[in-house]
Amino acid sequence: MSDENVRDFSNIKMLVTDVDGVLTDGTVIINCDGSESKKFNLLDGHGIKMWQRSGMKVAIISGRASDATTVRAKQLSIEYVKQGFTKKLPAFESLLKDVGMTSDEVVYIGDDLLDLPLVKRAGFGVAVANAVGELKESADYITHRPGGSGAVREVIELVLKGAGKWDELMQRYLV
Numbered sequence: 001m002s003d004e005n006v007r008d009f010s011n012i013k014m015l016v017t018d019v020d021g022v023l024t025d026g027t028v029i030i031n032c033d034g035s036e037s038k039k040f041n042l043l044d045g046h047g048i049k050m051w052q053r054s055g056m057k058v059a060i061i062s063g064r065a066s067d068a069t070t071v072r073a074k075q076l077s078i079e080y081v082k083q084g085f086t087k088k089l090p091a092f093e094s095l096l097k098d099v100g101m102t103s104d105e106v107v108y109i110g111d112d113l114l115d116l117p118l119v120k121r122a123g124f125g126v127a128v129a130n131a132v133g134e135l136k137e138s139a140d141y142i143t144h145r146p147g148g149s150g151a152v153r154e155v156i157e158l159v160l161k162g163a164g165k166w167d168e169l170m171q172r173y174l175v
Helices: 042-053 067-075 088-099 113-121 133-138 151-162 166-174
Strands: 014-017 057-062 080-083 106-110 124-127
Touching (some): 014 088, 057 088, 067 080, 106 151, 124 133
Parallel strands (some): 014 057
16 A cells, blocks of 8 residues: 555544454354364454554454454453444443543444444444445445455554554564
8 A cells, every 4th residue: 555545543542343254254163062163364463463562452342252252352462352242332332431432533343234333333444355245335444355364454554554653563573
């Protein structure tokens, strides 16, 4: 992306994301013992760590409750994790109250119809490349990468560059 295409994201303070279809490719593996497995992308995980190093918050709001999500959130030190919310707007409003932010200060990333109210409400609403059409129509941005394949990292880089935080974060990799 060229510099002239960088938007101003200086107002954004929090990343909120769905899990299945965004941090994963949407596949859930049910093992014979009833446990489930998910595949998370390391580009997204590293991007989340970069986001946190920039001083911004991260939250998950998922329609499904999953032990795999709990473990991944813990690995990434994601403080705010809300699972099992098939109606995500109340969870989002509760989260905003908890962190003392407005929806304008949030980027939200989703892939399916449950994410529609949050994509519409967030300051920057994002649909991953493999999202359903209705969500794409309402999004401010559609990623080039599909969910589970670096889409979250793509959004993180876009927002950090637009917030003027990218160059400082890059210094640790250049020495």
